[in-house]
Amino acid sequence: MRNFTSLFVIIAVSFLMSSFESSAKETLVKNKKTELENVFGSGKYVSKATVDAESITQFYKKYPKLKKYQNDVLDLYKKKEYKLIWYDDKSVSEFGALLYHKVQLLNDQGIKATMPYMDLVDDVFNENVTADLPQIDTELLLSNMYVFYASNVYSGVDPATLKKIGWFLPAKTISYVKILDSLMVDPDRLNKDENLLFGQYYKLKAALKKYRNIEKNNLWTKINIDAANYKDLRPFDSGVAVKQIRQRLFVIGDLAQDSKSQVYDEEMMAGILKYKARYGLKLNYALTKEHIDQMNEPIGNSIKTIMLNMERCRWIPAQLAQASEYVMVNIPSFKLVYVKNGKYELVSDVFVGTRMTETVIFSGNMDRIVFSPYWYVPQSIIKNELKLKMAEDKNYLADHNMEWNGGNVRQKPGPKNSLGLVKFMFPNPNDIYLHDTPAKSLFEFEKRIFSHGCINVKEAKGLALAILKDNPDWPADKIDQAMSGEKETTCMLKNKIPIYIGYFTAWVSESGDVGFYPDVYDRDPQLDKLLYSDAVVSK
DSSP states (O other): OOOOOHHHHHHHHHHHHHTOOSHHHHHHHHHHHHHHHHHHTTOOOOOOOOOOHHHHHHHHHHSGGGGGGHHHHHHHHHHTTTOOSSBOSSSBOHHHHHHHHHHHTGGGGTOOOOOTTHHHHHHHTOTTOOSOOOHHHHHHHHHHHHHHHHIIIIIOSOHHHHHHTTEESOOOOOOHHHHHHHHHHOGGGGTOOTTTSOHHHHHHHHHHHHHHHHHHTTOOOOOOOOGGGOOOBOTTOBSHHHHHHHHHHHHHTSSSOOOOOSBOOHHHHHHHHHHHHHTTOOOSSOBOHHHHHHHTSOHHHHHHHHHHHHHHHHTSOGGGGGSSEEEEEETTTTEEEEEETTEEEEEEEEEEEOSTTOOOEEEEEEEEEEESOOEEOOHHHIIIIIHHHHHHOTTHHHHTTEEEETTEEEEOSSTTSTTTTEEEEOOOTTOOOEEOOSOGGGGGSSSOEEESSSEEETTHHHHHHHHTTTOTTSOHHHHHHHTTSSSOEEEEEEEEEEEEEEOOSEEEOTTSOEEEOOOTTOOHHHHHHHHHTTTTSOO
């Protein structure tokens, strides 16, 4: 069996042990530490092997299930002038041991994939195995293990597949060579590196750990109700179900303590509001049967949702959250946030496209704000809706403040304009933009899918004020005048503002609370099938 530099690896394993908190992880690391220490004392040494393009080609003939990594591995060795990566003078490097342990713990990252031939890699670190692989095989197996790890943890689904599933946000580009160099210089980046992964990823990872612990300790107990005779629970009602709901709120963190009371008291009211806010529900104190049914969904559903959204975070460039200014819309939560200098300047409810006219997941750059806008009716709406209405009512256009304009129909500015009194433009082939709406009552619904694809913003005026707050040419009174509905007025922005329209059914807030939102376009099962239908082999 192979020999390692004992002092360095013992330090490495001790370092690794300190980064894991659960007893299961500690046991794994302690066992590995013992195994490695035994290997170091065996007194055997390995000779230097040579890596070249031909040896890499021969390796993949011997291990064909790894062939998908061949180009990336070849690139690694080209950039490193075909020098060995995983061996010090006489042994596998301490970083190789650290990386191996991280691969053993991929489940903590919400990843179920297993690299082909992983049993051979296991043998490299098993003191009971006496039949050594050729050193060149070990070297290249570890390089494939690295690419397997990096592609699963840092990249996720490839960009071509993302487009096929309707995800058109900018694809993250990474260099496995640069990542490897940075990790070898600072191995602690294996535990957390917000230059490689979008910060939300690590928040979801913490939530995954929390929910798995709840599952492991059997704390997700059923709330028992008489479904046939159930009446909405309201403040100061009492019963066993109230006590069970209270216990659930405590377990997931919506209550700081569990008084075990069977009375729906003021303390529990606060917990219910926090629970409903996390699920994007209407903020009131009534608990319907639908709410109880939601609470009784298996915790495994929540765990899977967190894992799916960790995967979505892998696709997001880590630099997004580091931008000085941006707007982000999350379709499932029906929320928009405007962030400037790392702070939430505005949060607003939105409504989005219907199932027939889904809002596209993509990004753009806002370059102008249009006050009191015309609405140029899309040809599809003219063809499928307006022509029929005009045939039934010859005064339809006039009654709706519309007019013909060069063979097209447009709605004139005014408070009843379908775009409201302001729209936010970011050129894109989907003809999607943010805008105000006169249909304010639609924001009262929990599931807000009403538009033809554009994003209707409840606090549209507030968004305009926030964006132009530091622009001396656009004081608040000028914005008020421009939004009077009398004539269209355009404000060209001095700096374009990135806009990201995303799709996250689980999201951890600034306060650390994990929210779960309706999968309005049924994208979670699609991603679940893509990731986990064949989870025993690598992606």
